Structure formats: structure tokens, C-alpha cells
Amino acid sequence: MHACVAAKAELTTSLPPNAKRESMPFFFIDTTILKMNKFIRYVSLSGIVLLLALPAVAIADTQANIASELTSIFRAARLVVSSNQSHINDALIGDKGMSADVVAQKTIINFEIATAKTLKIDTTAKKAMIRAVKDVMDENQLLINEAGIGLKGFLPAIFARQVATKFTALMQGKMKIKLTAPKRLIRNRANRPDRWEANIIESLFKKVGYEQGKAFFEQTQYKGKDAFRFILPEYYDKSCLDCHGKPRGARDITGGKKEGGELGQLGGAISLIIY
Numbered sequence: 001m002h003a004c005v006a007a008k009a010e011l012t013t014s015l016p017p018n019a020k021r022e023s024m025p026f027f028f029i030d031t032t033i034l035k036m037n038k039f040i041r042y043v044s045l046s047g048i049v050l051l052l053a054l055p056a057v058a059i060a061d062t063q064a065n066i067a068s069e070l071t072s073i074f075r076a077a078r079l080v081v082s083s084n085q086s087h088i089n090d091a092l093i094g095d096k097g098m099s100a101d102v103v104a105q106k107t108i109i110n111f112e113i114a115t116a117k118t119l120k121i122d123t124t125a126k127k128a129m130i131r132a133v134k135d136v137m138d139e140n141q142l143l144i145n146e147a148g149i150g151l152k153g154f155l156p157a158i159f160a161r162q163v164a165t166k167f168t169a170l171m172q173g174k175m176k177i178k179l180t181a182p183k184r185l186i187r188n189r190a191n192r193p194d195r196w197e198a199n200i201i202e203s204l205f206k207k208v209g210y211e212q213g214k215a216f217f218e219q220t221q222y223k224g225k226d227a228f229r230f231i232l233p234e235y236y237d238k239s240c241l242d243c244h245g246k247p248r249g250a251r252d253i254t255g256g257k258k259e260g261g262e263l264g265q266l267g268g269a270i271s272l273i274i275y
């Protein structure tokens with residue numbers, strides 16, 4: 001090995017004009033040149049392929065950014081509800097101080113903490129998402145401000161479904177957002193994953209070694225139309241387990257059956273379609 005490398009080095013600097021082809025060092029040079037040619041061809045070819053593919057990649061990239069931002073706003077809004085759950089369920093307090101504007105403001109703060117990015121509400125979709133959050137809060141003021149009642153059924157997932165329905169309506173068929181979960185964990189049939197979602201959840205998100213929290217997206221079809229689909233996995237934290245934890249089948253405070261979930265287990269997913 002050593003000798004060959006030395007010989008090759010020597011030959012590349014002083015190549016005899018009538019050198020025999022079958023000698024070992026020549027074989028090396030030939031293949032090296034061949035490889036170089038191949039490499040150059042490969043590089044130029046992939047350059048062309050890249051150039052051709054660039055617009056598609058760029059579009060997918062922008063859509064992934066849009067989807068990532070929107071799902072993060074959605075999640076940040078739900079966090080306002082989940083972190084105020086005991087406050088919302090406090091029978092001794094009337095006005096909870098959770099007006100549409102307050103919740104929208106807190107949503108933006110939660111987003112910025114979670115993503116370490118500033119949030120500009122500068123697109124139709126982002127405006128629609130904040131509008132949806134505000135409308136849902138406006139519509140639930142009477143319910144959440146009612147004194148004398150503890151559990152009000154104003155839960156993060158219910159809030160999320162109302163926001164999702166509003167957002168989807170405001171986007172008039174251009175986008176759809178949805179909170180879903182692995183099939184086995186579904187409580188409300190309205191949140192059932194469709195085939196694409198179920199497939200990503202089961203075959204990708206549940207795969208051992210899949211990077212926690214990493215979204216998956218692709219350009220595909222939705223109801224026969226070209227669509228960009230994005231799905232973000234979510235995991236149970238301690239606060240979820242009061243209702244989704246163990247023992248499986250026991251009743252939680254809402255009267256629903258617990259799923260037997262464990263800390264850190266995949267508990268749901270936020271799905272967004274752009275079409």
C-alpha cells in the first residue's frame with residue numbers, strides 16, 4: 001500500500017512517455033483520471049439537476065417555514081389555555097382576565113419563547129390564525145367567566161379544535177389545520193388521523209431513534225389535489241397524564257377514559273395542509 005502510493009506520487013510528477021500500461025502505477029493513474037472525469041461529470045450533472053430542482057425545493061422550503069410558523073402559533077395559543085387550566089376551572093373567580101386580546105398577546109409571547117424568534121403577524125394566514133384565537137376566546141367568555149362552576153370543559157384540545165375549525169374556515173380552502181393523534185389514542189372521532197397522517201405517525205414518528213419534535217413534510221395530494229402537507233409530533237408531559245395517563249380506562253376529571261399514556265410518549269400531532 002505504502003509503496004504504491006509512493007510510486008503513484010512519483011509517476012504523476014515524472015511520467016515516462018512510453019510507459020507500459022500494465023504496470024501497477026499506471027492502473028492507478030488511469031482509474032484516478034477516470035474517477036476524476038466521472039466526478040466532474042457528476043458535479044456538472046448534479047449542478048444542472050440542482051438548478052432545475054431549485055424552484056421546487058425553494059417552494060417546499062418556504063411552505064415548510066410557513067407551516068412551521070403557523071403550527072407553532074397554534075401550539076403557543078393552546079399553551080395559554082393549558083397553563084391557565086386551573087385558573088379557568090376556579091369556581092371562586094368570575095372574570096378570568098382572559099380576553100381575546102390578552103390571549104393573543106400571550107400567544108405571541110409563548111411563540112417567541114418557544115422558537116426564540118420574533119413573530120410578525122404580516123400574512124393572511126398568520127392574521128387568520130390570530131383572528132381564530134381571538135374569535136374562540138370571545139365566544140367562550142361567558143363560559144370561562146362563570147363563577148360557581150369548576151370544570152367548564154374548556155380544555156386545550158377543545159380550544160385547539162375550535163381554533164382549527166375557525167382558521168380553516170377563514171382560509172377559505174387554501175389551508176387546513178388540525179389536531180390529531182395516534183389512532184389508538186383518539187377520543188374524539190373528529191380528530192381521527194387520515195391515512196397520510198396515520199402513516200407518518202405510525203411508520204415515522206413512532207420509529208425508534210426518530211428525532212424528537214422533528215416535523216415531517218412533503219408535496220403530495222389531498223383529496224385529489226396537489227397539496228403541501230406538514231405534520232408536527234407532540235409528546236405527553238406531566239400535565240397531560242392527569243387525563244391521558246394511567247391507569248388505562250380509568251376516568252379522568254372530564255369523565256373520559258384515560259389512555260394509559262406515559263411521560264414523553266407520542267401523544268398527538270398538529271397537521272397542516274396548504275393547497
Ligand code: HEC
Nearest residue numbers: 157180181185186187188191235239240243254256267268
Ligand atoms: C383535563 C383533562 C385533559 C388534559 C390535562 C389534557 N387533555 Fe388532551 N384531551 C382531553 C379530552 C377530553 C380530549 C377530547 C377533546 C375533544 O372532545 O375534542 C382530549 C384530546 C386530545 C387530543 C386530540 C386527539 C383526541 O384524542 O381526540 C390530543 C392530541 C391531546 N388531547 C393531547 C394532550 C396533550 C399533549 C396534553 C398535555 C399537554 C393534554 N392532551 C392534556 C383531556 C385532557
